[in-house]
Amino acid sequence: MGIALTAYRQGEKRVNSAPFPFDDDPIRLHMPYRCPLCRLPLHPLSAGWGCQSGHRFDCAREGYVHLLPPNRKHSKAPGDEKGMVQARRRFLEAGHYQPLANHLKQQSAHLAPSRLLDIGCGEGYFTAALAEASPATESYGVDISKNAVQKAAKRYPKIRFCVASNHDLPFEDHAFDLIVRTYAPSSDAELARLVSPDGQLIIVTPGPHHLRELRERIYQQVNDHDETSSAPTGFMLIDSQRIEHHIAPSGAEALDLLTMTPFGWHASIELKNALANEAQVPLSTDFIIQRYQLQR
Ligand SMILES: C[S@@+](CC[C@H](N)C(=O)[O-])C[C@H]1O[C@@H](n2cnc3c(N)ncnc32)[C@H](O)[C@@H]1O
Helix, strand or coil: CCCCCCECCCCCCCCCCHHHHCCCHHHHHHHCCCCCCCCCEEEECCCCCCCCCCCEECCCCCCCCEEECHHHHHCCCCCCCCCHHHHHHHHHHCCCCHHHHCCCHHHHHCCCEEEEEEECCCHHHHHHHHHCCCCCCCCEEECCCCHHHHHHHHHHCEEEEEEEEECCCCCCCCCCCEEEEEEECCCCCHHHHEEEEEEEEEEEEEECCCCHHHHHHHHCCCCCHHHHHHCCCCCEEEEEEEEEEEECCCHHHHHHHHHHHHHHHCCHHHHHHHHCCCCCCCCEEEEEEEECCCEC
């Protein structure tokens, strides 16, 4: 069970402090976190981080830090809820999206960033693939879902995870030479603020045929996903690739896929029952991976 973060001012009683898992980690001195409340740099303390204004943030037992101020949450538990996170972990670990993980790994190995950030990282499957490809890289993951970050930090202790919103990221300007966004919302201004001048941004979106067979069983009319997407403001496209492959998850895995996506909200009970009894569910996957750099 993770330790809930409490932001508190110097002199106030600190609650729920835990031994900091990276106490002997020299990188910790240079971590690019900034205070989500006053935006001053966060400095390492014995059990978390603090800024010069006196805001303090404890580290959870799993090693992540919660940097989403309560007044910036739009709900009690924003982001993917526990059931979705568990379903995503099971589905991804069954290897159905391995070709995408391999592709991201190759890109990370090729770019060899000194620092990378996966925004909307979920339970960390793709963050781990990116980090594994380039062991010298300092790797960070951020998600608004505490459930997801808890699970990510527990499984991947060498990656630094935090709970925060992609629309107001608690990092210093130009801190990352690679930012990756796989199926998550974000703000263009934050992407441009955080990427280093020579850094790159990778955005993964669904291609036209992605999960078409599943969508045909849910919706009366199915249109191909739109293949065209415009560059985030301030960026220019430098590379675009498409990966298509076929998968055949079991019925239980297909149910996990439904649960981890918004499709699940539209699927009927009849469809869910039918899927549960199918040995295999043949599906097309189709990913578009676009690489950007800042406009010069
Ligand atoms: C479709 S999942 C993708 C997770 C992961 N990137 C992957 O591909 O496995 C979208 C993720 O974005 C997170 N998310 C949604 N809104 C967010 C926001 N404003 N800031 C940060 N994360 C957000 C959700 O909690 C969820 O984990």
